Amino acid sequence: MKNEEIVEKEKTPFREFWESFRANRLALVGLGIVFFFIVIAIFAPLLTSYAPDSQNLADRLLPPSASHYFGTDDFGRDLFTRVVYGARLSLWVGFLSVLGSALIGTFLGIVAGYYGKWLDTIISRFFDILLAFPSILLAIAIVAILGPSLQNALIAIAIVNVPTFGRLVRSKVLSVKQEEYILAARAIGMGDTRILTHHILPNSIAPVIVQGTLAIATAIIEAAALGFLGMGAQAPMPEWGKMLADSRQYLTDAPGTLFFPGFAIMFTVLGFNLIGDGLRDALDPKMK
């Protein structure tokens, strides 16, 4: 046999990551849960024959049955339908707000970490100011300025999470910047842009992915909390937090109106948290 043929299969970093991630049972459960909710969200219209906001006042607060799997709420709307459509809203808010805060936070963090000096001071103090507020209070304040709606809640959550990403990336860039391969890159004659995009960014991104997954969970809870407080999604949107708030007074008559959206929130958040922990173990063993 020729030498070349004995060589083991080439291990790319992704392959290594996947092997280590796959070995983590809990992370796979998390992936399963999240995948389940994504499928539900995409195929919502196929899963139910009701519309999420069609009222039928004759069927108010019914217990779960064959025609209404989760029962109905105080307007006679099918709860199962509303929970299923609610998955769309929660996942949308979770992904989009985290995408926004991760992009802005990473950009600011890289600029602060790489260029340092007065830029770093300004950006870091900005993060400090944002972090000085309790996050939900800051989100409420932002929504109060922008006006209550799901979209503004999303923007508020994105802004609140920016410093978390920014600080994370900044500290990672500070350490990567000192690596000898960065010096080697400069010795080759590379400019700042290429060093940042080809060397610093790829080596700083792992904690952002981990933090991003965990932040989706937090963002979903924050969106639900804002919805609960009336600062997020507005009626008749089937948002889980809003559903909890609306059904609070019917707790004894129709406990399902509280349980089902509550469980939906809990499971999606659990799913993202499990994935996040798995990603952390697989991507960055030192963070354990």
Add this chain to the structure above:
Amino acid sequence: MTNKNLLQISNLSKSFESSKGFFRKVKNEVKAVDGVSFEVKQGETLGIVGESGCGKSTTGRLIMRLIEGGKGKINFEGQDVQSLSTKDLRKLRRDIQMIFQDPYASLNPRHTVEKIIEEPLIVHKIGTKEERRKRVAEVMDVVGLSPYHLKRYPHQFSGGQRQRIGIARALVTNPKLIIADEPVSALDVSIQAQVLNLLKDIQVEFGLTYLFIAHDLGVVRHISDRVAVMYLGRIVEIAEVEELFENPKHPYTKALLSSVPVPDPTFEKQEIVLTGEIPSPSNPPSGCTFHTRCNSCMDICKAEKPVLQQIQSGHQVACHLF
């Protein structure tokens, strides 16, 4: 070897400042490199030896302007390196390449070998994709790596192989001068010889000039044509390699050479043991910086800095004894 100077350095100095205290700034100045002058001839290998912290690596980095703010003149092929614009500086870095000490840290862990070696070509916009690929294959062959290594990542290699990758990266742009900053000190002794011989072979093949920084005297003797000895940011002696090793003049050089282990148990060597630590460069001794540890110290040594002077053709020493 010609007599043309490829690189000429005169009176190069660099001091690092650190400030302590919050309200009252206390400035602390460390003279890492203090008035270093030497030249490197086309095609030769100049070795720089010295203890850690003597400023040899800083000198190498100052030449490439990887550390800014050095004072003095650096002349590379008639260009004044110190006054180059950022753009011209990047062009210069095509002609001067560097090999680093730690082959584990100097390669980006997320890039394949192919990307690592090809990158200098991309940065300097050399060749088409096809030509670059061909050049990478050529260079890999030269340093003894196989084509099937192309798609692998640095962590899949041993230290010696990684250093070969580092050498290939330095070689790919066809540089004139390679600054090798302790290129073998992180490697096993058995691998050191292989890498040193590789460096020698490619020097002959491509007509390279080396500035070889090391603390291992055996390594320096093996590879260098001329050797400069540094102590606390200054060059104390510079000579042809055989001359320096057979006929050292400066007391520090003598002490250094006597510390080299001899592989013969019956050999009774007369080691000159230096007492004391290397003094702090932030607070160097007056006069000759070596006088605190020198066994032939005179009064003048405490008062006056000795200058580098020629005592024989090609042999310069900075010592009041001569």
